[in-house]
Structure formats: structure tokens, C-alpha cells
Amino acid sequence: MAxxxxxxxxxxxxxxxxxxxxxxxxxxEALRARGVDVGSVVVVGDRPEDLRAALGFLAGSVDLxxxxxxxxxxxxxxxxxxxxxxxxxxxxVDEALExxxxxxxxxxxxxxxxxxxxxxxxxGVRKQAQVxxxxxxxxxxxxxxxxxxxVAEGRSGPPVLVLPGPPSELQGMWPAAVDSAPVRAALAxxxxxxxRTLRLWGTPESELAATLRRVDDELAGLEVTTCLRxxxxxxxxxxxxxxxxxxxxxxxxxxxxxxxxxxxxxxxxDALVATAFADRGWTVAVGESCTGGLLTARLTAVxxxxxxxxxxxxxxxxxxxxxLLDVPAAxxxxxxxxxxxxxxxxxxxxxxxxxxxxxxxLTGIAGPGGGTAEKPVGTxxxxxxxxxxxxxxxxxxxxxxxxxxxxxxxxxxxxxRQLLLGGPPA
Amino acid sequence: MAxxxxxxxxxxxxxxxxxxxxxxxxxxEALRARGVDVGSVVVVGDRPEDLRAALGFLAGSVDLxxxxxxxxxxxxxxxxxxxxxxxxxxxxVDEALExxxxxxxxxxxxxxxxxxxxxxxxxGVRKQAQVxxxxxxxxxxxxxxxxxxxVAEGRSGPPVLVLPGPPSELQGMWPAAVDSAPVRAALAxxxxxxxRTLRLWGTPESELAATLRRVDDELAGLEVTTCLRxxxxxxxxxxxxxxxxxxxxxxxxxxxxxxxxxxxxxxxxDALVATAFADRGWTVAVGESCTGGLLTARLTAVxxxxxxxxxxxxxxxxxxxxxLLDVPAAxxxxxxxxxxxxxxxxxxxxxxxxxxxxxxxLTGIAGPGGGTAEKPVGTxxxxxxxxxxxxxxxxxxxxxxxxxxxxxxxxxxxxxRQLLLGGPPA
Numbered sequence: 085m086a087x088x089x090x091x092x093x094x095x096x097x098x099x100x101x102x103x104x105x106x107x108x109x110x111x112x113e114a115l116r117a118r119g120v121d122v123g124s125v126v127v128v129g130d131r132p133e134d135l136r137a138a139l140g141f142l143a144g145s146v147d148l149x150x151x152x153x154x155x156x157x158x159x160x161x162x163x164x165x166x167x168x169x170x171x172x173x174x175x176x177v178d179e180a181l182e183x184x185x186x187x188x189x190x191x192x193x194x195x196x197x198x199x200x201x202x203x204x205x206x207x208g209v210r211k212q213a214q215v216x217x218x219x220x221x222x223x224x225x226x227x228x229x230x231x232x233x234x235v236a237e238g239r240s241g242p243p244v245l246v247l248p249g250p251p252s253e254l255q256g257m258w259p260a261a262v263d264s265a266p267v268r269a270a271l272a273x274x275x276x277x278x279x280r281t282l283r284l285w286g287t288p289e290s291e292l293a294a295t296l297r298r299v300d301d302e303l304a305g306l307e308v309t310t311c312l313r314x315x316x317x318x319x320x321x322x323x324x325x326x327x328x329x330x331x332x333x334x335x336x337x338x339x340x341x342x343x344x345x346x347x348x349x350x351x352x353x354d355a356l357v358a359t360a361f362a363d364r365g366w367t368v369a370v371g372e373s374c375t376g377g378l379l380t381a382r383l384t385a386v387x388x389x390x391x392x393x394x395x396x397x398x399x400x401x402x403x404x405x406x407x408l409l410d411v412p413a414a415x416x417x418x419x420x421x422x423x424x425x426x427x428x429x430x431x432x433x434x435x436x437x438x439x440x441x442x443x444x445x446l447t448g449i450a451g452p453g454g455g456t457a458e459k460p461v462g463t464x465x466x467x468x469x470x471x472x473x474x475x476x477x478x479x480x481x482x483x484x485x486x487x488x489x490x491x492x493x494x495x496x497x498x499x500x501r502q503l504l505l506g507g508p509p510a
Numbered sequence: 511m512a513x514x515x516x517x518x519x520x521x522x523x524x525x526x527x528x529x530x531x532x533x534x535x536x537x538x539e540a541l542r543a544r545g546v547d548v549g550s551v552v553v554v555g556d557r558p559e560d561l562r563a564a565l566g567f568l569a570g571s572v573d574l575x576x577x578x579x580x581x582x583x584x585x586x587x588x589x590x591x592x593x594x595x596x597x598x599x600x601x602x603v604d605e606a607l608e609x610x611x612x613x614x615x616x617x618x619x620x621x622x623x624x625x626x627x628x629x630x631x632x633x634g635v636r637k638q639a640q641v642x643x644x645x646x647x648x649x650x651x652x653x654x655x656x657x658x659x660x661v662a663e664g665r666s667g668p669p670v671l672v673l674p675g676p677p678s679e680l681q682g683m684w685p686a687a688v689d690s691a692p693v694r695a696a697l698a699x700x701x702x703x704x705x706r707t708l709r710l711w712g713t714p715e716s717e718l719a720a721t722l723r724r725v726d727d728e729l730a731g732l733e734v735t736t737c738l739r740x741x742x743x744x745x746x747x748x749x750x751x752x753x754x755x756x757x758x759x760x761x762x763x764x765x766x767x768x769x770x771x772x773x774x775x776x777x778x779x780d781a782l783v784a785t786a787f788a789d790r791g792w793t794v795a796v797g798e799s800c801t802g803g804l805l806t807a808r809l810t811a812v813x814x815x816x817x818x819x820x821x822x823x824x825x826x827x828x829x830x831x832x833x834l835l836d837v838p839a840a841x842x843x844x845x846x847x848x849x850x851x852x853x854x855x856x857x858x859x860x861x862x863x864x865x866x867x868x869x870x871x872l873t874g875i876a877g878p879g880g881g882t883a884e885k886p887v888g889t890x891x892x893x894x895x896x897x898x899x900x901x902x903x904x905x906x907x908x909x910x911x912x913x914x915x916x917x918x919x920x921x922x923x924x925x926x927r928q929l930l931l932g933g934p935p936a
Contacts, residue, residue: 095737096735096737096746097735097737097739097744097746099534099535099538099548099550099551100535100538100539100746101532101534101535101536101538101539102535102737102739102744102746103737103739104530104531105530105531106527108525108527108553109525109526109527109528110527112525112526112527113526113527122525122555123554123555123557123559123560123563124525124552124553124554124560124563124564125525125552125553126550126551126552126553127534127550127551127552127553128549128550128551129549129735130735131549133549134549134550137549137550137567137571138550141563141567145563156715156719156738157715157716157719158715158716158718158719158722158736159719159722159723159726160734160735160736189716193714201716201717201720203720204716204717204719204720205716207716207719207720207723208715208716208719208720252909252910252913288619289582289583289584290583290584290615290627290630290631290633290634291627291630292584293582293583293584293585293630293633293634294627294629294630294633294634296584296585297585297633300585308586309522309523309555309556309586310584310586311521311522311523311528311529312582313523313528313529318523318528320522320523320526320528369830370803370824373821375807376803376806376807376809376810376811376815376819376821377796377802377803377804377805377806377807377808377810377822377824378803378807379803380802380803380824380826381801381802381803381804381807381824381915382803383802384802384803384824384826385802385912385915387878387879387911388879389802389826390826390827393802393826393827394826394827394829394830395799395802395823395824395825395826395827395830395834396803396823396824396826397821397822397823397824397834398796398803398806398807398810398821398822398823398824399821400806400810400815400816400819400820400821400822401816401819401820401821401864403820403864403865404795404820404821404864407863407864407865408821408823408834408863408864437833437834438827438829438830438833438834439829439833452813453813453814483678484678485813486811487678489807489811
């Protein structure tokens, strides 16, 4: 019997999208790695009745409920009280905990130079020190303690693990949470769930669907899900260790049918590019325009990227393309700013100005304005030049301004992959 | 009695965070604008039993259930079938719809140059043309039609509006969805819910909590939620038109207590900066380092930004700071790459090289490596120079590499706000 967990993410800012939820996915992955399955993540605002309903929904079918958020000092932070009430355990102030939280708050305020109102601060701290009777307290990583609240004596139901909302605090508290006695007991018996990923670039989802249907009877024990995003088709499979042979058959079928678009059996394109640059000892510089800095930001998002990324120029105005990346005025005039010639000139200009081994350039029309009949919105030209040779690509992308910028950045990363590693064409 | 809706977002890729859910927040906002309240967004993977459970959870307490995702051609796309089954309405193939979908798929494939397998394509199209008996069909925006599936005759419960997963398709289909007879009937009686936002920069959440507690008895009818993100404290309030006077009292109290950190009664810092540049007719260029392109990307994310953003240089390597932005080698040697002097030199260099009116520079240590005792990870210096004067700021930020990069970018936007508009200091 699989061990299951349910997750409740609280916060009106998450419900409305002001903040993207990172805790649900992180917890689902952390749990999967321990063989615990997550069926649902329920996102609620700051209303007690909605949180209560979510707890009620999940508690009937899982071994552990986990909540995130709602542990701050303001009146709309009410998770601990609602969970305590739901589990039938009234809250009391833990005074030793209150002192520890007060000390943390004082230290943080001093470091950040905030002016603090003593009454406001004390009230907030006291609120954060309220603990349901019988709950296990997890020491604060920030200011808010976590809790493991078992159901009241004589009742049945899963314990509720209450974690802070800020992702760094939640992740910092996780080791203590899974090590606590009630959580260990709840998750006892979980067996390892494996997860493997295959990545295709350029295959439509319906063709993959046909392959999966064809070999369906060989895949018992596998849970296969596919996701098409920014042009990349990702096949994620979860299974018990006993179904490893079935995964081998799936991988064989995909390799046989899609050998020319299968570019990875795990690592992302970004990871492949980063490793390739490190292995070759090459550096790269970027000359981008419509993506406005997104490509350089994406390459530098990886830890250690300073070893191989010298930087980039977002040459938004045409004057910037000439002045900073030496794109000839004549080329801009004849071919136009959005052309293969200018993409190549941006790549060469970046390589030359930064002194890198590889240069990548791109130019396009992100929209919504700026398109013409010959060069509609979504027209993008890319070029990558390196010591061994060069590659280029032109596409017309559909979608919103943001979507075109994001997809162009993805195409650029795949072009670098193609330049450095060969394999499936970008 | 408020009209309520519940939202189910389907897709293992969303559950695991491979893709950030944009549909839940977008739908919640679109519904709010029509006076419809959303209590929960439930995210499930691709398993029928989890989708059924989510439908069961929501159906008991809302006037309309909305699902997104799971309408594609692969076997894990099963929303239409599960919803039909849940509502007690068996599915049949709508052959006229099947022809229309086939035509769309053929047209899309020709444009994108995909090689299509006829059998695979036909099977996927047939699957997408399955319609629960008695459901209203919403014409495809992509390839998948939407559906409005009422509960079976003789049973009670809300209708389920089934929408595609890709955000552009869901948003494109929304007008037809809300215009359909069953959805109009479900949402009849909704009254306008207003929403207003106040934004503070530099006030801790506990101080705001104290103000809210103090005036709590004047705020009847207001639902006030606060969210601290990237250093910015956002107060979002929802209320019926009748509670407008209460909102005035809230605004008064916040203005009185936090006049020196309240920087907006609505527009984001980014919007204020974009408007200020447009109003002055000034241009800006960026000299960034540890943010790697994020600041330029953020400024250019706004439509129409080409009128005032000339571009930016992500000068990741020190050589790039010298070569592309003329930061003197002596300054780098004496003050170090992470110093107020270099921040100012980056701002001046960007302004000079791009020929802009305003230059903004920043330099810091994003981590996790690179910190020292005197300059720990999170040390950031920023400077902005313009025709009227200049401003500068230094901070030490806590958190992960990604968090430091994001918060530095937020500080930079606020520094531009301060340079152009005065008001609360960055």
C-alpha cells in the first residue's frame, strides 16, 4: 500500500498568483525521493474555513498532511490555530519558545537596520509562539517555528506537519521535520519510488502518444506522464524498483522511434550546456536583443557559471547593436535588424568584444507590435559561432510577448547544445 | 450569498513544479472581476482517482467548478472522460467536431513543418472529439475543444467548465465560456468585488500588523491580506462596493503610519518606473553583473519598453566590466569589483556607451561561493545616475543565489523609482 501525503499551500498571494508556489513542487519531490506519493496540492487563501475544508478533504485519504504558510505575525496568518482546532488540540503560548523567537527577531532587526515598535513586535512574537497542546515544535529557521500536530487522543486521522511559507525556511526545516518521531511514524513503510526523465526536442506530442499506445502492454508498473513545454517534450516516469525492466523497454521504444530528437536521458539542456562548456574549457558571451537579457540571465543562473560565461549585451536599440557589438550599419540597413546576417554579426561581435571562445547572437520580434507581412511577430534568427564551427536557426514562434521571449531563450540554449555536443538539431 | 467557484488544475508537470501554474491565478482574477469568489485551487496529477476526489471536494460548496488541462491527445489526458463520468454523462464522439479538429491539426502541422503519422494523428483527434452527452462544446482555440458539463438530470450539483491547459488557449476560450448559457446561469447573481492594493518598501510585516490590529473595528466588510515579497510589502484588500468607506479608512491609517514607505496605491514599482521614463522622455541603459541580465530583462518585459530602454550589459567577468563598460582597472584593483565605486562606474559606463539619459549599475556576490569576511555573500552595491542627479544604495541580502539575484533586481527597480520620482527611499 503506497504511503501518501497531501499538501496544503496557504496564502492569498499564492491563490492570486502574486507569488508562484514553489513549496508544493519541492515537497512533492522531497516526498517522492522517500517513496511517498502526493496526489494533490490544495492552494487556499487566508480564510480559516477554506483551510479547514482542505484539511478535511485530504485527511481522509493520506498518511500525512503538510501545510505551508500562514505562520507570520499578522492577523491573516492563522494556520497554527486552525490546524490545532482541526486536530482537536487547543493552543497555548510556549513561553520558552516565545523568548527564543524574540531573540531571533531582535537580531534580524539589528542586522537589517529596521526601526521596530516594541508593542507590535511583542504581539507578533507571542502569536508565533502559540502551540497546540501535544504538538512537536520544530525550531525556527527564520522567526516562525514549525509544528507536527497529531490528532487528539481517541480520534483517528493523520498528523499535520505545519511548515513556514518562505521556501528557504521550509526547506531549512525539512530535515528536522522528517526526523521527528510523529512524521517518521506516519511515513514508515514507504518504499523508494524511482523517477526517470527522457527529453525530446522537435517531436509533437501526438507522435509520442502513438508510440506509448503501441508498447502499452510492456509498461506495466510504470506511471508515464508527458509534458510539452517551450518546444521541449519531457517524459517523466515513476515506478517501484521492481518495474526497472519495464522502464528499460520504454527507453528502448522511445530511442528506436525518436533517436533523432531524443537529446537527453535526464539532464536538462541547460545542464548539458554547462557541463559541455566546463569540459571543453571554453567561455561564452551573448549578443541578444528581443530577449532583453533573459538568455544571459539563464546561462548565469547555474552555480559556477562564472567559469564559462563572460557576460552578454542586451542590445535592445539598433544603435546599441552597432555601438556595443560592432554590427555594421550597412548590414542593419540592407538585411534589417531582424535577419540571419544580424544574428551572426551579434554572435561574432559578442565573441570579439568579450574575448570569449563562443558567441551566441539572436534577434527577433517579441511583439505584440513590430511585425510586418514579411517579418511577422515571432520571427527570430539565432546564430552560434565557436572554435570548431558555427550553427544557425530561424523560426517563427506563436504566442504572447512573454512566451516568445521565453521560447526564443530555449531555442538559444538548444543551439548552444547543438554547437557543443552535436546530436538532435536545435 | 457570494457566488463561489472552485478550480482544479490538472497535470503532473504542475504538481511537480516543472511548469508553474498560471491558470489558477488567472482564473481567480477573471472570476473576481465578475464578483465570483474562489476559495481553493486544487492541483492534481494525471490520475483519474485524484481528479475525481478533487471534483467531489469542490462540488459540494461552489456554484461552478472549472478544470484546466488534460485535453491533449495522449493517454494521460483524461479530464473530459473523468468529468463526464463524475457528472453522470457518458461520452460519445462528436463527428462534426472531429472533422474541425482534424482540419486545425493539419493546418498547424503544415505551418510548423512537422512530419505527422496519419494513424497517430487520427487517434489523437478522435480522442479530443469525445463529448459527454448534453455538454456544451466551446470551439478549440488550439486543437482541444472546451466543454461545459452539467450534472445529469435528476441530480444536483454545479456544472463543470472544462478548459485547455495551455494558458493562451484557456484565456482565448474564456469569453465563449462565460458567455455560454450554463455558465451564465451558474454565475447569475454575482456582485462586483473590488480589489485595491497598497505597496510599502521597507516596513516590516509586524509593524503593519500592529496598525491593522489598531484600526480593526473600522474595517468591517474588508478582507485584508498582506504579503511580503522581495522586500516589498503588499496590502491587497477585497470588498463589496458598499464597503468603500471602510477602505478609505484603511488607506488613511496606512498613509498616516507609513507615509515614508508607502510608494504606491496600486501600480507596481515597474509600472511607475516605465511611466516615469515615458513621461520624461528619458532613456536608460544597464550595467549589471551578478544579476546576469535579469535587470535588463525585467525592464524590457514591459510592452513599449523599446521607447526608453536602450539595452544593458551583463558584465559577468571583470574583464568585461573594463572592456565593455570602461570601468577603470585601477578602480577594480583598489576598491574591488564589488564596491560602490564600481557600481557607479558601471552606471556611468552604461550611460556613456549606450548614449542614454540614465544609467543604472550594480555589482554584488550572489553566492553560494565568492563571499569573504568583509564582503559576505549577499553584499550588493547599486548606483543610478541621471540628468538631475544620482542615487546609490548598499545592502547585504540573505538567501539563496536565486533569491539574492531576484531581490537585487527589485532593489534596482526601486532605485530607479527613487531617482525618477523621489518618494520612499530605495
